[in-house]
Amino acid sequence: MAILLHSLSLHPPNPKPQNPNKPKIVSPFATFRRDVVLRTASLCFVSFIIQNPIQESLADPLKSSKPLRLGIANTKSWFQFFGDGFAIRVPPDFEDVNEPEDYSAGLSLYGDKAKPQTFAARFQTPDGSEVLSVVIRPSNQLKITFLEAKDISDLGSLKAAARLFVPGAATIYSARTIKVKEEEGLRNYYFYEFGRDEERIALVASVNRGKVYIAGAAAPESKWKDDELKLRSAAISFTIL
Numbered sequence: 001m002a003i004l005l006h007s008l009s010l011h012p013p014n015p016k017p018q019n020p021n022k023p024k025i026v027s028p029f030a031t032f033r034r035d036v037v038l039r040t041a042s043l044c045f046v047s048f049i050i051q052n053p054i055q056e057s058l059a060d061p062l063k064s065s066k067p068l069r070l071g072i073a074n075t076k077s078w079f080q081f082f083g084d085g086f087a088i089r090v091p092p093d094f095e096d097v098n099e100p101e102d103y104s105a106g107l108s109l110y111g112d113k114a115k116p117q118t119f120a121a122r123f124q125t126p127d128g129s130e131v132l133s134v135v136i137r138p139s140n141q142l143k144i145t146f147l148e149a150k151d152i153s154d155l156g157s158l159k160a161a162a163r164l165f166v167p168g169a170a171t172i173y174s175a176r177t178i179k180v181k182e183e184e185g186l187r188n189y190y191f192y193e194f195g196r197d198e199e200r201i202a203l204v205a206s207v208n209r210g211k212v213y214i215a216g217a218a219a220p221e222s223k224w225k226d227d228e229l230k231l232r233s234a235a236i237s238f239t240i241l
Contacts, residue, residue, distance in 0.1 A: 070174065070191075073233040082241070083121045083134060086213050089237035091230050094123040094132055120213075130219040130227060132234050139212050148210040152188045155207065161190055165205055165214065170196040178204070178236070187240060193232065200224040202235040213240060 075089040081096075090096075098119050121134040139149035142164050143156070155161045158177050166172060174193040179186045189206045203216040215238035217231035224231070 075237045087239045098122040134215045149207045152207045170194040202232045204238045208240045
């Protein structure tokens with residue numbers, strides 16, 4: 001059983017229908033496919049959906065070619081948002097659009113359990129075309145195990161974990177492991193930059209105490225060229241506390 005990170009964006013006012021004659025995309029990881037049920041209304045929502053396993057035929061881009069140097073902006077002057085166990089830098093023109101937790105939504109006759117939030121944080125540009133989101137999920141939703149995941153590597157290598165975070169039909173432009181020194185040692189983050197359905201996404205994932213933290217910045221391909229530095233930098237600023 002595999003869990004797919006379906007999209008990191010917001011619904012546009014008029015969703016653009018998919019082109020059934022769109023040519024097949026070849027990933028730098030190598031070609032891999034599976035049948036999935038995709039709800040692609042497209043620009044902008046984060047969701048996890050359970051799908052059939054895909055073939056483990058991803059080729060490691062770090063072995064097939066030398067990874068390109070990532071362009072990163074200095075984000076120290078940006079507002080730093082602190083969430084539940086994480087922090088992330090928010091670009092100056094982004095607005096907080098996350099809905100407050102609704103404790104009444106999960107009320108029942110036998111308990112007062114609150115409905116879990118879809119987003120741990122969500123920000124977007126005024127026109128809604130670019131989005132920065134954070135989601136948190138139990139690690140056993142991504143990989144069935146009786147052991148508590150303590151590091152992202154517990155979900156597999158950079159190559160193997162791609163099937164958990166990247167849609168099967170996507171083109172992966174960059175993938176790498178980022179190591180951050182902490183008091184207790186090194187923490188690993190997996191970074192993926194990929195495109196699908198005329199949208200580009202920069203994603204960073206890490207694990208802490210059995211929870212998977214995922215930050216993603218997304219924009220249409222038409223805007224990525226102008227704003228990729230800002231969006232990629234926002235995603236990479238993501239930090240586990």
